[in-house]
Amino acid sequence: GLPQRVRIHEVGARDGLQNEKRTVPTAVKAEFIHRLAAAGLTTIEATSFVHPKWVPQLADAAELMPLLADLADLTEGAAGTDGTRLPVLVPNERGLDRALELGVREIAVFGSATESFARANLNRTVDESLAMFEPVVARARTAGATVRGYLSMCFGDPWEGPVPIRQVAAVARRLYEMGCTELSLGDTIGVATPGQVTALLDELTGAGAGAGAGAGAGIGPAAGTGARTGTDRPAAASGTIPVERLAVHFHDTYGQALSNTLAALQRGVTVVDASAGGLGGCPYAKSATGNLATEDLVWMLNGLGIATGVDLDRLSATSVWMAEQLGRPSPSRTVRALTHR
Numbered sequence: 057g058l059p060q061r062v063r064i065h066e067v068g069a070r071d072g073l074q075n076e077k078r079t080v081p082t083a084v085k086a087e088f089i090h091r092l093a094a095a096g097l098t099t100i101e102a103t104s105f106v107h108p109k110w111v112p113q114l115a116d117a118a119e120l121m122p123l124l125a126d127l128a129d130l131t132e133g134a135a136g137t138d139g140t141r142l143p144v145l146v147p148n149e150r151g152l153d154r155a156l157e158l159g160v161r162e163i164a165v166f167g168s169a170t171e172s173f174a175r176a177n178l179n180r181t182v183d184e185s186l187a188m189f190e191p192v193v194a195r196a197r198t199a200g201a202t203v204r205g206y207l208s209m210c211f212g213d214p215w216e217g218p219v220p221i222r223q224v225a226a227v228a229r230r231l232y233e234m235g236c237t238e239l240s241l242g243d244t245i246g247v248a249t250p251g252q253v254t255a256l257l258d259e260l261t262g263a264g265a266g267a268g269a270g271a272g273a274g275i276g277p278a279a280g281t282g283a284r285t286g287t288d289r290p291a292a293a294s295g296t297i298p299v300e301r302l303a304v305h306f307h308d309t310y311g312q313a314l315s316n317t318l319a320a321l322q323r324g325v326t327v328v329d330a331s332a333g334g335l336g337g338c339p340y341a342k343s344a345t346g347n348l349a350t351e352d353l354v355w356m357l358n359g360l361g362i363a364t365g366v367d368l369d370r371l372s373a374t375s376v377w378m379a380e381q382l383g384r385p386s387p388s389r390t391v392r393a394l395t396h397r
């Protein structure tokens with residue numbers, strides 16, 4: 057069956073804007089995020105504390121966060137209060153220091169299932185990038201922060217082509233066992249189709265164990281060996297990840313993002329990443345186009361009777377406003393349909 061409620065993890069201000077050539081003023085970013093919150097989005101990824109030369113568009117992260125202080129309590133130990141959740145990307149301890157200093161209590165590390173993208177995006181091998189994340193995750197958890205672990209190139213990679221499911225699952229388990237509180241499975245270049253989504257989710261949650269030829273048991277690091285088990289962690293069978301900890305992150309390059317989302321919902325996923333107006337791409341993966349548009353997602357969920365708390369008209373108006381700031385129309389079909397009627 058389908059869930060009754062979905063939490064949308066809005067990435068427009070981060071994944072959407074990170075690739076924009078023209079610098080978006082900090083005040084415009086702050087207004088964008090305030091408008092998204094006013095439209096009912098409760099989790100809004102705000103920015104990235106990465107190297108400013110790697111992602112110049114988000115170099116103003118330290119200036120932006122204080123402008124959002126009215127949305128989320130950015131004071132020490134305030135995690136878990138009922139304001140808007142404003143996670144930020146953090147690749148390393150330098151980024152974590154910068155974020156914690158500003159009171160951030162929701163972070164995301166971002167790993168890759170492939171060596172090519174780990175190199176392009178993080179200047180590291182997969183192993184080196186996981187080693188870089190380990191102290192970040194540990195220190196963030198000690199500071200009371202939530203830690204999302206992104207996993208990119210879960211279905212296809214622009215350099216390596218299709219990515220073997222066991223390779224993806226092995227990195228996913230390492231991120232989870234490191235202490236990530238949520239894992240977001242990324243189709244960075246938007247090539248996945250629904251059957252692949254179902255197969256990966258079944259592999260990770262153990263739903264497919266016994267069904268496939270030797271799939272399931274015994275793959276990846278054994279749970280318990282060096283795994284840090286938080287008290288809030290639900291008990292899981294060896295090597296499996298509870299579906300409540302999984303989110304999906306689709307890009308719409310081949311128009312499959314909604315179909316892929318529906319496949320994930322049918323497997324019990326309740327956290328879906330989307331970008332207002334379909335903004336986005338990835339600066340280190342040339343074939344990546346925009347994310348699943350939040351409006352397209354909300355249109356589908358509304359039709360299915362699945363609650364999101366989002367006011368679709370208000371959200372579309374926000375994307376039209378943002379498109380004017382960027383000087384080109386929103387690629388979201390739903391935004392176009394709602395604003396040209």
Ligand code: HMG
Pocket residue numbers: 071074104105106107108110111145147148150151152154166177178179206207208209242243244305337338339340
């Ligand atoms: P590096 O060049 O290997 O860095 O980059 P380093 O560790 O060698 O450090 C070099 C210098 O950078 C040092 O300064 C550091 O202090 C400084 P120096 O001592 O030479 O003066 N530095 C920093 N400064 C500010 N903030 C920092 C920071 N870190 C180091 N955090 C690094 C390694 C990870 C830093 C770099 O590769 C990087 O910033 N990468 C980020 C790339 C990125 O943001 N990509 C987009 C997000 S991923 C994505 O979009 C996919 C996703 O949407 C999911 C999907 O769709 O699949 C999430």
Ligand code: MG
Pocket residue numbers: 071242244305337338347
């Ligand atoms: Mg992305």
